[in-house]
Amino acid sequence: VQLVQSGAEVKKSGESLKISCKASGYSVTSYWIGWVRQMPGKGLEWMGIIFPGDSDTRYSPSFQGQVTFSADKAISTAYLQWSSLEASDTAMYYCARRLVGATNVYNAFDIWGQGTMVTVSS
Amino acid sequence: QSALTQPPSASGSPGQSVTISCTGTSSDVANYNSVSWYQQHPGKVPKLLIYEVTKRPSGVPDRFSGSKSGNTASLTVSGLQAEDEADYYCSSYAGSNIVLFGGGTKLTVL
Numbered sequence: 001v002q003l004v005q006s007g008a009e010v011k012k013s014g015e016s017l018k019i020s021c022k023a024s025g026y027s028v029t030s031y032w033i034g035w036v037r038q039m040p041g042k043g044l045e046w047m048g049i050i051f052p053g054d055s056d057t058r059y060s061p062s063f064q065g066q067v068t069f070s071a072d073k074a075i076s077t078a079y080l081q082w083s084s085l086e087a088s089d090t091a092m093y094y095c096a097r098r099l100v101g102a103t104n105v106y107n108a109f110d111i112w113g114q115g116t117m118v119t120v121s122s
Numbered sequence: 123q124s125a126l127t128q129p130p131s132a133s134g135s136p137g138q139s140v141t142i143s144c145t146g147t148s149s150d151v152a153n154y155n156s157v158s159w160y161q162q163h164p165g166k167v168p169k170l171l172i173y174e175v176t177k178r179p180s181g182v183p184d185r186f187s188g189s190k191s192g193n194t195a196s197l198t199v200s201g202l203q204a205e206d207e208a209d210y211y212c213s214s215y216a217g218s219n220i221v222l223f224g225g226g227t228k229l230t231v232l
Contacts, residue, residue: 033158036168036223043125044160044168044211044225058219099173107215108158108173115167 001025003033003095003113011085013122018081021095021113029053029078032098035069035080039091049098050078087122098120123169126151126212126224134202142227144195144212152193156215159188159197162226163208171210172197175189199203199229 006020021033035047048059059069071078078095093116096109098106127145134140144151144159150159159172170179172188175195185200195214199206212224 034221044162044213044223045125046223060220079133094167096168099170099179100226103145105156106173107154107156107221108170108180109160109168110170110173110214112167112169 001097001111003097003111005093005113005116007118008119009065009118010121013084013086015085015118015120016081016083017085017118018079019093019118021078021080023052023076023078023097026097028071028078029073031100032105033071033078034096034098035067036094036096036109037063037091038094038115047080047093052076052078052108085118085120087120089118090120092117124222125133125191126214126222128224129212130225131230132229133232134199135232136200136202136204139198139200140202141198141230142210142212142229144197144224146193146213146214146216146222149192150214150216151190151195151214154215154216155190157188157190157195158184158213160177160211160213161206161208162211168211202231204231206213 032049034049037045048056050069052073069121095113097111099106099108099110160168162168176188
């Protein structure tokens with residue numbers, strides 16, 4: 001079971017970007033995938049979650065309208081995209097799988113991708 | 123919603139116990155038994171230690187335990203080891219399918 005994220009990106013302000021998170025070893029249509037931001041030297045921020053089975057999404061109010069989640073269940077991949085990057089988007093972005101138990105879905109992430117570093121210059 | 127409040131730092135000597143607090147509000151920590159704790163070593167990926175306030179995923183040592191009282195959750199690390207030196211983050215469900223993280227606590231093993 002693993003999540004493998006796309007490589008580091010260096011972009012300019014105003015450019016668009018789409019990073020990916022490919023799941024393997026489990027059925028991607030049965031688990032929510034979340035996105036977490038970590039700005040340099042700072043803490044974790046919950047951005048939101050997507051259910052690849054039907055692309056249902058939930059965004060943190062802090063990120064609503066700033067980013068877009070999407071998924072392609074045929075290739076077990078979730079995406080995080082920006083239409084116009086800003087320097088303040090410079091951060092490490094993690095995807096993570098929401099924990100599922102025998103009968104419950106929990107608000108915790110048990111499997112994490114290795115992270116994608118996004119650097120935006122102004 | 124605001125981030126949950128954690129002390130910026132905590133410390134203890136090897137073998138001792140240390141407790142890290144995570145303070146929220148009546149809308150998150152106090153209202154749901156959905157608090158999690160993560161450990162993150164420098165330059166590494168976060169690791170889930172505790173979920174649903176007290177539950178440990180398989181493979182997490184029982185030296186790590188969680189609890190909650192009112193709007194404050196706590197993580198206790200017993201029998202401190204050098205490898206426990208890391209950043210620790212709490213998170214809590216806050217309703218409407220939203221989760222909040224705490225600001226993080228840097229644990230130093232003296």
